[in-house]
Amino acid sequence: MSIPGNRSRQFCGTVITVQKQAAPSGSQAVVMGSPASCKTATTCAEMPAAGATCESSTGRPAAASSQMGSPRYVIYASATTPDLVAAKYAPKVHGFLARLFAESNAGKPLMHEYYENYFDLYWDLHLGVTGEAIPPEVRTIGAGFTAVLGHWYPTEDIVRENIMRVRELRPRLREWIDRRVQAVIDGDVQDPEGTFVHYWLKNGQGGEHFRREDIVFECFHNFLAFSQWGNMLYRTMALLDEGSGDPAVRSWFxxxxxxxxDAADGGAFTPLDRYVMELFRTVSPNGGSLSTVSTERGADPRSGSVLTLHPSVS
Structure with a gap:
């Protein structure tokens, strides 16, 4: 197996196969986010113009940092607090990983098997929908979005074709998401409190900071954010690859x-905890962030952009 160039989002042309390895038994917590921190406020209601007290499943306030303390961010983050991850989302993720690394998948291309089940997990987390309840056109738009991220270069035919397919199907996706949001409101899902949407609705309270149309948008916008899960998995498995992986990474594993x-030996973290944290410190699933800025020189308005490279600041 060879890893092509620096094409950070490219999965095509490279096959990483699932390999079975014996490992000690024991449950490991799956953490997909980090707790938001707050320097001054104790509840979201204390944030200027927040307009809502953001609570997670245990009623604890979801706080926000001074840098990301906008009401919209606070409400968004209220759906991903550590207690929710442990109580509501981890079982879904555990099931996804168990299916991915099942013995029956040994020797199969890893990312193919990943995307076979990924959107069931994605829509289950957001809307409580899996399996046949996900319409074919919704799965098609997910596959198209993934193809664009995977091939990346806009001059390639496959990228252009999938961009057009996503644009064509997006209105239907938006309508479907809106109906499923209503289903969460009506309790017409198996576990409404096991969805992001439930907490966005609860903490947004129908106000201006997180409107229903914003909830619908975030359910689709997370296609991009959650693509980093696949990037992280791919890069981690590439480092651990038996044939061409990183010797130091394999040795420490x-x-x-x-x-x-799984033994903390009196410390805060186990050896496996520390190993995983080091992977997340050194492997960047997102190569960078692009921010747009507006500048003015006299009467001549200009627009520009700032690129923040993530690996260099890790």
Whole structure:
């Protein structure tokens, strides 16, 4: 297996296969986010113009940092607090990972199997919908979006074709999401409190900071944000690849897994915890962020952009 160039989002042309390895048993917490921190406010209602007290499943306030303390961000983050991840989302993620790394998948291309089940997890987390309840056109738009991210270069025919397909189907996707949001409101899903949408509705309270149309948008916008899960998995498995992986990464993995991976030995973290944290510190699933800025020189308005490279600041 070879990793092509620096095409950070490219999965095509490279096959990483699922390999079975013996490892000590024991449950590991799956954490997909980090708690928001707050320097001064104790509840979201104390944030200027927040207009809502943001609570998670246990009634604890979801706080916001001074840098990301906008009411919209606070409400968005209220759906991904650590208690919700542990109580509501981790079981769904555990099931997804169990299916992905099932023995029956050994020897199969990893990312193919990942995307076979990924959108069931995605829509289950957002709207509580899986399986046949996801319409074919919704799956098609997900596959098209993934193809654009995977091939990336806009001059390629496959990128252009999938961009046009996504644009064509987007109105139908928006309508479907809106209907499913209503289903969450009506309790017409198996576990409404196991969805992001439930907490966005609860904490947005129908106000201006997180309107229903914003909820619909975020359900689609997260296609881009959640694509980093696939990037992270791909890059991690590439580092661990038996044939062309990184020797240091493989060596530390072996050390972590053969010397009590789940034993904290009085410390805050287990060897496996520390290994995973180091992977997340050094592997950047998102190569950078592009921010647009408006400038004015005299009477001549100009627009520009600022690129923040993530690997260099990790």
């Amino acid at each position: 072996e050390r972590a897994m053969t010397n009590g991976p």
